[in-house]
């Protein structure tokens with residue numbers, strides 16, 4: 480079985496530091512995590528820029544804005560009416576219960592309690608919650624996205640469920656926020672450059688530890 484830290488080291492050596500998450504505030508990270516669902520980061524970034532231009536990238540202003548105006552800003556991300564409704568709902572919770580500050584909320588409880596709270600909000604599933612905890616809350620939680628599942632599944636032809644895979648990452652990696660943040664970003668970068676739906680195995684920096692090319696060429 481391959482070692483996850485070895486995978487991390489190879490990806491870092493090849494792709495270099497990714498410097499994720501590209502955002503100015505914790506709330507912007509949450510907005511990005513929600514907008515990037517079912518679309519590319521490029522589209523989510525356009526939606527964020529549109530919200531920023533209208534000064535809607537903070538919970539207080541967002542909670543007061545109309546859903547129609549927000550939907551217009553995030554139209555480019557798909558499912559825009561639903562995403563607008565969810566953003567307003569979350570902004571209202573933050574304003575009513577946490578003084579309009581996601582950072583305040585993220586400092587208030589244990590990681591497990593925060594995760595439960597976040598996943599109780601409409602539009603926030605386990606992967607989105609874990610991304611928010613890691614990148615906005617600076618908490619040691621490893622998000623498992625589709626790219627991570629695909630990569631592990633190809634490396635050893637078996638990936639397991641969300642919790643099992645997450646537990647594996649978190650038991651094998653050092654307790655280091657930089658490693659967690661970089662590794663998640665590197666996996667996404669790798670999935671877009673080499674380990675795509677149709678992978679480019681012959682130039683991949685993980686080729687010598689990956690079982691997938693052997694299976695598909697034998």
Ligand code: SF4
Pocket residue numbers: 630633634673674675678679680681683684685686689690691692
């Ligand atoms: S060798 Fe191919 S399947 Fe394996 S990680 Fe690289 S691109 Fe993905």
